Amino acid sequence: MGKRIFPLFIILIVSAMAITFLLRMGPFEQPIWMQVVFLFSTSTFTYIAFKNKSEISFVIVSICAIVMLFSLSLRFFCF
Secondary structure, three states: OHHHHHHHHHHHHHHHHHHHHHHHHOOOOOOHHHHHHHHHHHHHHHHHHHHOOOHHHHHHHHHHHHHHHHHHHHHHHOO
16 A cells, blocks of 8 residues: 555655746746647556556656646636
C-alpha cells in the first residue's frame, strides 16, 4: 500500500510547485489547440504508463498533464 502512495505524493508536491510557478508567470503562451493536443497526448501516455506499471514514467507524465490542465483552466477562467 505504501509503495503505491509514494508516487502520488511526488506527483502532488511537484505539481503544486509547478502550478505555483504558473500562477506567478501566467498561462503558457502556446495556442490553445497546441495545449489541447499536448494534454491529450500526455493523458494518453499517462494511461499507458499506468497500464504498463512503469512508475517513473507515470509520475513524470502525470505531472505534465496536471500542469497543462491547470494552464488551460487558467487561460479560460482567469484571462
